[in-house]
Amino acid sequence: MRTIAHISDLHFGKLDLAVAEGLVDDLTRDPPSLVVASGDFTQRARAGQYREARAFLDRLPQPILAIPGNHDIPLYDIFRRFFFPLANYRRHITHDLRPVYRDDEMLVMGMNTARSFTPSFSGFWKDGAISPEQLLEVERHAAETSPTLVKILVTHHPFIPPPGERIHGIVRGATTAMQTLEACGIDLLLAGHLHMGYSGDTRTHFEAAKRSILSIQAGTATSTRRRSEPNAYNRITIEDGRVTVDVREWRGSAFVSRIARTFLRSADGWREEQA
Numbered sequence: 001m002r003t004i005a006h007i008s009d010l011h012f013g014k015l016d017l018a019v020a021e022g023l024v025d026d027l028t029r030d031p032p033s034l035v036v037a038s039g040d041f042t043q044r045a046r047a048g049q050y051r052e053a054r055a056f057l058d059r060l061p062q063p064i065l066a067i068p069g070n071h072d073i074p075l076y077d078i079f080r081r082f083f084f085p086l087a088n089y090r091r092h093i094t095h096d097l098r099p100v101y102r103d104d105e106m107l108v109m110g111m112n113t114a115r116s117f118t119p120s121f122s123g124f125w126k127d128g129a130i131s132p133e134q135l136l137e138v139e140r141h142a143a144e145t146s147p148t149l150v151k152i153l154v155t156h157h158p159f160i161p162p163p164g165e166r167i168h169g170i171v172r173g174a175t176t177a178m179q180t181l182e183a184c185g186i187d188l189l190l191a192g193h194l195h196m197g198y199s200g201d202t203r204t205h206f207e208a209a210k211r212s213i214l215s216i217q218a219g220t221a222t223s224t225r226r227r228s229e230p231n232a233y234n235r236i237t238i239e240d241g242r243v244t245v246d247v248r249e250w251r252g253s254a255f256v257s258r259i260a261r262t263f264l265r266s267a268d269g270w271r272e273e274q275a
Contacts, residue, residue, distance in 0.1 A: 001239040002105050003032040005061075006216065008156075008192025008233070011071065011223035012053045013043030019231045019250050020222040024059050026248065026255040031061035032235065034101055034108060038192040038218060039069025039156030041093060044076070050092035057093070065099045067110040069156035069193060070128060085116045098137060106150040106238060109141055113157045113171050128157030128193075130173040135180045142184035150238050151186045158191040160205040160215045162198050169194050178202065182211045187265070188236075188243065189213060195220040195227045197234065199245050199261060201270065212269020216245055232258065241265035242273075 005027055010020075027035065037057070042049035057064060072093075073085040086097070099110040113128030142151055157171035159178065171177075181189075189202070197219040203209045219232040232249040246260040262273040 001237065002034070002103070002150075004108075004152075004190075004234075004236040004238070005032040005035045006038065006190050006218050006234040006236055007035065007221040008038040008218035009040040009069070009195055009220035009223055009225075010037070010053060010056070011040055011043045011220065011225055012049040012056070013046065014224050015052075015222055016224050016231065020056060022250060022253070022255055023221055023233065024056070027060055033103075035060055035062075035064040036108065036110075036154055036190055037064060037066040038154050038190055039067055039114065040071040040192065041066075041069070041089070042072055045072050045074045045088055047088055047092070050088045054092045063101060065101050065108055065110050065154065066094055067099065067112055067154055067156060068093070068097070068114045070114045073114055073116055086112075086114075098134075100141060102145065102149075104149075106152060107141065107145045108152045108154065109138060110154045111138070113155045127169070128155070128171045130155075130171055130177045135177055138186070139180060139184055142186070147185060150188065150243075151184065152188040152190060153181065153186050154190045156191060157193050158215065158217055159189050160200060160202055162194065162196050162217070163200065165196075175206065178206050178209060178213075181213060182209060186213055187270070189215045190218070190234075190236075191215070192218045192220075195223070195225060196229060197232050197247055199263075203269075210268070212266075212271070214243065214263055214270045219249075243270070 041053040097112045101108040202213040235246040237244040244262045248255040249258045263270040
């Protein structure tokens with residue numbers, strides 16, 4: 001059995017301190033096998049915000065797999081934005097923009113989807129993208145890994161939109177990427193960005209997909225920038241072909257379980273276990 005604490009969108013600079021302390025308490029009380037932090041450690045990529053984020057991460061159970069988000073790239077400092085976009089991230093969080101965690105039950109790969117410039121109708125600085133080179137890296141790691149391992153890809157930007165919501169914030173290149181991820185046997189996609197928590201089968205959005213991949217979104221764990229949802233993170237349990245996503249939300253004094261959904265692995269992917 002493996003457990004993953006999936007936290008996202010911490011946003012130091014727009015932090016709820018009481019929630020952050022509660023998150024430290026919750027994770028240290030029952031340490032997971034791995035902490036996954038899927039981007040937006042800071043609000044404006046300033047050195048002071050990064051130092052606070054680093055001090056926070058040092059208090060969490062180890063190991064931690066981290067990838068940057070769009071807020072981790074400077075917005076107003078144009079020179080740094082285009083020439084040294086992740087200099088502070090590399091200095092304070094991690095130099096590794098392609099982190100990999102592997103044990104005898106799971107392979108977890110981190111992919112940086114944050115970009116200095118990604119033109120779109122929704123605003124160039126928010127959107128993310130996937131490059132062909134990044135997909136080749138995923139293919140390589142998957143090929144070197146036993147097919148029995150659960151294979152997980154972590155990005156900041158999501159692959160599927162929230163249920164019932166307009167399509168926005170989806171990573172550029174998702175359709176092409178899904179073909180590669182399907183062929184590689186990727187099982188889970190973990191992401192953040194939208195400050196909304198939801199889980200679902202990628203086939204609901206990609207009609208051409210033949211194999212199910214489970215997309216698991218985390219809300220904002222500690223930020224005051226909430227979008228009609230409380231602060232929350234996902235505690236994911238992986239055991240014997242079964243994945244349980246326990247959404248733990250802040251209730252004013254502690255994180256508690258709001259809902260737990262279990263998905264069973266079948267020949268063509270994942271199906272939700274009915275109560």
